[in-house]
Amino acid sequence: MQPPTIDDIRAAAARIDGAVVKTPMLISRTLSQLTGAEVWLKFENLQFTAAYKERGALNKLLSLDDEERGRGVIASSAGNHAQAVAYHGRRLGIPVTIVMPTNTPLVKVMQTEEHGATVILEGERSDDAYAKARSLEAERKLVFVHPFDDPAIIAGTGTVALEMIAAAPGLDILCVPIGGGGLISGMAIAARAVDPKIEMVGVEAALYPSMKNVVEGGHGAIGGDTLAEGIAVKEPGQLTRAIIAELVSDILLVPERDLERAVALLVAIEKSVVEGAGAAGLAALLAHPQRFAGKRVGVVLCGGNIDTHLLANVLVRDLVRCGRIARLRIEAQDRPGALAAITAQFHDCGVNIIETNHHRIFTRLPAKDTVIEVECEARDAQAIDGLVAKLEGVGFHVDRASLD
Template sequence: MSEQIPPTLGDIHAAARRIDGAVIRTPTLNSISLSKLIGAEVWLKFENLQMTAAYKERGALNKLLQLDSAQRARGVVAASAGNHAQAVAYHGLRLGIPVTIVMPEATPSVKVTQTESHGAKVVLTGTNFEDAYAHARLLEAEHDLVFVHPFDDPQIIAGQGTIALEMLAEAPDLEMLIVPIGGGGLISGIAIAAKAMKPDIEIIGVEAELYPSMKNKVTGGARPIGGDTLAEGIAVKEPGELTQRIIGELVDDIRLVSETHLEQAVALLVSVEKSVVEGAGAAGLAAMLAEPERYKGRKVGTILCGGNIDTHLLANVLIRDLVRSGRIARLRIALLDRPGSLSALAIKFHECGVNIIEVHHHRIFTTLPAKDTLIEVECEARDAAAIERLVKSLEEAGFKVERASLD
């Protein structure tokens, strides 16, 4: 792997011609709302609008189109539990190439079903990606298949680099590109193309704070790696060797973003852009939200690289954002356990224009005196000020109020 030759700008232009018409040329649009919020001119590349809702199609198709007839007949194999699996499966079906995808046994059934719906044979094995990767390599050797790497392959990287060609064609004055990093294939291709076309452009990589794998490799750091992240698409423990070399040479900086900023970015893209984006796809915006002063006054582009997020998880993220914005709250209120107490409490909510969503009584498991009860009220209001007025009104009426927090 380490001896592979990085693709050139010419390779990326060739990839663009090769995949033209089979991969969507997604829009690159200036977001007026986000530009005002960040204080920069923010441009978004909507790769979540691809057929499989992710940019991975570009590299996968570029790779598949360069196989000879014998390789196509034997088929390909890949290891992935996410967007790469669907990209290889979808374009393999289009081209009549047999596809085998190896996934960890714990892969959600919806991802297995989606991949199988594109005609791929799915093999479930192992507890993690590393196990799946090792088994895919065994199948490659046993059946003389072509292994389609998710990121550490010059043809994959060249395909991903076509994004930069499109972005700079639509927004040639961009001064900076902020790109999510998992294994590094996306940012490698973008950096090669963008730096060749516009040497002074700044390339900023973004990793989840819990998975600083590439930053560790490039800077020689030893930050801990692991944990549950909303950006599972870039939660890579071992990034590529080829991509590491490219990033070390061409990427200006790598920033780490917290789970809070990732959640805020996903929610903001839904509310402002009316666009569903997964955690990894929102990482570029998360970086801007974390450090707006770093990008102030600049012309900045980022890639919404995927939109495959579980609907239940998305709902949780959106509700948590309402909590952080102060529009939804959970109040723990102590009151005397006697007739009329709850009514008096409800009147205060009505007076302040705050709607009660749920009420929970706690009479036993509480440190309050036996004659008291603890009421947990989940409520929502038009804005944070209404709930602040409610809390003040309750306290002035003699109620003891404690507000739950996410942080």
């Protein structure tokens, strides 16, 4: 396979024009102040299926001839690629089959089926689903639509960079999440052709340094539960790794804490829901501020498909890290009035009690004592710090739970 050229990417832009959203590209003054860089955000989470994947999928489908369209296509994905292929396949009248692992959340299966695709569940791992899809490709003579290692897919993703540079000329850096490498490969080809001075910086979750390992010769351990499951790829593409090795200057790793913080900041500041993988670019600015200080940086928010329960957990955990929510373990004598004496301190400090629990049995304290566990919320971290000081000042011993 040969990588696409800038002409291929411009042709893809013309081909998909009007069928995908030309998403906003906006400066974030608040995030710029926070990170020390001039931060421009590309809101690809505002695509119809909430991810940039539509660009590559549509370009691939439009590149098929009538005979290939008639045979139908097949893809292996449990995420954004599945919905992109299914949605545009239905629009174009192309039969679509998607193979997903058996443990794929039901909501993702249903969303893909609602776009008109036939969903087949196979195996517990993405590798199992991929093997099944390739088997069905040969058996049923279907066209396989790879999520990233395909020139047409890469050309489609490159259109993101064309739009970013047109909206904000003179960017110093494009900061792009890396999973299989399709997005940053297409963007790097486009950006470097239009502006050779622009720097491409890739971002991976620290738990999945797959591309960094193969491109930079690292040996980072791969695996674990990451918020950025959309870029949690164990084996990156062959074509994409060659492009990245040539055109991407740096691959940064971001820890889970910064991924969570980035998701929470985008909700709080930009009022925009972004999944963990989609927020990885901003997470890189938080984790490596010196790398971007004083630069004009374009960040791709590449997807917004995050489970609502998971999003709620991330937002609450961020409040804990910011010090606005705390869990205090307060040691006290187990006698009438002890709880009232404690709650009086909360009242005086203006701290709201969310939940309380008494622990009398499973504790190392004397039998006449108890541990009162209080989950509380305040207007800021200083209020809770003041509460702890006041409780200890009147004789209570206080331990504070931590996420880190």
